[in-house]
Amino acid sequence: MSDPSNAFKALKNSRPPPPFELPLPESPDVITANMLKLNTLTPSPRMKFIMDKLVEHTHKFVNDTNLTTEEWMTAIQFLTRVGQKSTDIRQEFILLSDVMGISALVDALNNPTVGKGTESSVLGPFFTEDASEIGNGESIASEGKGEYMWVEGRVLNTAGQPIANATIDTWETDHFGLYDTQYKDRGAPDCRGRLKSGEDGSYAFRAVVPVSYPIPGDGPVGEILEGLGRHNMRPNHLHMMLEAPGYRKLTTALYPEGDTYLTSDVVFGVKKSLVVSLEEVKSEAEARAKGFPTGDSYKLLKRDFIMVSLEEAQKASGAAK
Amino acid sequence: MSDPSNAFKALKNSRPPPPFELPLPESPDVITANMLKLNTLTPSPRMKFIMDKLVEHTHKFVNDTNLTTEEWMTAIQFLTRVGQKSTDIRQEFILLSDVMGISALVDALNNPTVGKGTESSVLGPFFTEDASEIGNGESIASEGKGEYMWVEGRVLNTAGQPIANATIDTWETDHFGLYDTQYKDRGAPDCRGRLKSGEDGSYAFRAVVPVSYPIPGDGPVGEILEGLGRHNMRPNHLHMMLEAPGYRKLTTALYPEGDTYLTSDVVFGVKKSLVVSLEEVKSEAEARAKGFPTGDSYKLLKRDFIMVSLEEAQKASGAAK
Known part of the structure; x- marks a missing residue:
């Protein structure tokens, strides 16, 4: 157990650390602010815009609902099952969206x-x-x-x-x-x-x-x-x-x-x-x-x-x- | 091809039609209003509250971004793959949330x-x-x-x-x-x-x-x-x-x-x-x-x-x- 070539090793991607410092979170709102600042790295302006709105609404949803860890885990497991129910001839995520x-x-x-x-x-x-x-x-x-x-x-x-x-x-x-x-x-x-x-x-x-x-x-x-x-x-x-x-x-x-x-x-x-x-x-x-x-x-x-x-x-x- | 017992037939669930009429949508905002009205059927008050916020934020996200049909389909396919990448020993939806x-x-x-x-x-x-x-x-x-x-x-x-x-x-x-x-x-x-x-x-x-x-x-x-x-x-x-x-x-x-x-x-x-x-x-x-x-x-x-x-x-x- 000492040969790293014999391990499930994830690979570092091609992106460098951001060219700016992010403040270390002392409160929840700093997490949201940091995420939005990271979005400025996005090459596509349209994707950045969509990501900004996605962060805004997902984080606000968590804040608005004071979502518990258990509820969040239930949601994660639900979404996972939606993906796993989908096949070539059935699209459960479209059904959910519907x-x-x-x-x-x-x-x-x-x-x-x-x-x-x-x-x-x-x-x-x-x-x-x-x-x-x-x-x-x-x-x-x-x-x-x-x-x-x-x-x-x-x-x-x-x-x-x-x-x-x-x-x-x-x-x-x-x-x-x-x-x-x-x-x-x-x-x-x-x-x-x-x-x-x-x-x-x-x-x-x-x-x-x-x-x-x-x-x-x-x-x-x-x-x-x-x-x-x-x-x-x-x-x-x-x-x-x-x-x-x-x-x-x-x-x-x-x-x-x-x-x-x-x-x-x-x-x-x-x-x-x-x-x-x-x-x-x-x-x-x-x-x-x-x-x-x-x-x-x-x-x-x-x-x-x-x-x-x-x-x-x-x-x-x-x-x- | 005329025997319904030999078909992939979905089953009607146990819920009746809502005890109220919903206006037929003439504009996009009516869809959101109808969805919120349907949420009043939810037996659990906590789940109703969470669903209201979920509808509010997901619909506002779509409106804010003027999301195109192609972008929406890309998102659907992305989320499906996140679910399908998850196994007993890997949880890609938690990773996405992370x-x-x-x-x-x-x-x-x-x-x-x-x-x-x-x-x-x-x-x-x-x-x-x-x-x-x-x-x-x-x-x-x-x-x-x-x-x-x-x-x-x-x-x-x-x-x-x-x-x-x-x-x-x-x-x-x-x-x-x-x-x-x-x-x-x-x-x-x-x-x-x-x-x-x-x-x-x-x-x-x-x-x-x-x-x-x-x-x-x-x-x-x-x-x-x-x-x-x-x-x-x-x-x-x-x-x-x-x-x-x-x-x-x-x-x-x-x-x-x-x-x-x-x-x-x-x-x-x-x-x-x-x-x-x-x-x-x-x-x-x-x-x-x-x-x-x-x-x-x-x-x-x-x-x-x-x-x-x-x-x-x-x-x-x-x-x-």
Whole structure:
């Protein structure tokens, strides 16, 4: 036990001691002041700014709460488990950020409303690249996946002019509140599809009425929601993602009104402008005409999407900074 | 793909929707307000208070920095890797808390100075339970582990009266800046020991002069220190942990003055009152008398420890709240 080459030796990094003296702490506030002074060594001005704010808020949080050593250790262990629960197909830290309202806040700040442009909503973990392309009026759902729903509308620019040939991705749960990717025997993609807007910007497809569902509760995020007395449900919704050359990509979702969890979405995805009403159409003839194979009624969802040009988005983003 | 029992289905938890309506967000500040309103569901008042402060500071951090989606994703991925780097024998989240000054701040708030009581310092990851018991004046280090150091002093209460039979744990690096546990072929414990104070509170032991060393740089914490332009070194120090019935456990360390990294300890462990001076004793006769087998000099570290009674600690803690 005397050969240092046979030891788990950490390596000294390339950084010298700071070119200034830091006072040795005689009180807690000196620790914060020293940390901020050390931040002046940060080469990137943006990173320094972010670190300053991080130190300010984390240290103030500890001070404000008079956090005990036990509470701090509980938090450390909680965050460690959040990292360790994450895998290639599950991101528990995003989920934590979601239920804390942080993801929604970042989304709101980064995608400011531009004029009449349709607002964004969270992407969520269930988007896939392999959805089938469907033609106008065709179905994204196989038969027996839920209550029939007809979705139609137009893709427009902020001046109200049609955007032709926009790519529209849409995905949703079946009547069990499950996405196709959650089935262990998922075969072909289901309850998801990709289509194009027509020359007049119009689009239409058949789908099913989506169903509310819980986010994963078997990890640390599930535990903290229980501790906070909060349910873990998302209200039912239809995901929509629109892309067209020259326009800002629009990731959004539509939330049918009336869902039990509409105003308390566990991940704060709902925005007022994205709530839609479903109209009941009771007509066997209409149902057949729309292409639904059986039944004498369906729900109708009518909704236009207004895309923001890249130029408009840049201007708005500049103004927000 | 239609049997929900054959799906990765998350389970709805036991919590009902909140008994109040939340306004649907039309602007970012409504997200924060809704999150705070949801916190009123928290059964534990202490947890509600902590969550309120956490929401306040995390949301304000995002607002203050106008954090971009890319920066937020970088942070998510960083925190995930911090969790995933942690194992049974390595805690990267504690390390992150350490280099951010948060551990030192929590320690300072939880262990307020009581009168003339010796101040605390960070425990660190190198304490072990298996140190050998040594008698008064014996050595904690085997021969050849570094420059000789004689440590002596008394264990006292705040009134200056001796505390007899206090248990003293002490541990340190060898001359390579390595703890015994870092050697892959660690045999018996070395550079660590446990002893008792005498009837007059006195203690003395032989050791070696400890050496500064880097904290692990091969993980996300190492990366962020590089990004911040900060070295990853701790100044040299001798750990001391004292226990005696009726007194608050004292976890501390002594920091010899003159170390290159004394005022910029990467984990903010140094406190002014814990800096000590080592006196050079040049006398072969003295060295032999102290029990050092060879050489004609050694370093002398004289230091008393003042322990705070449980009663005093409780009073101080009550006053700090």
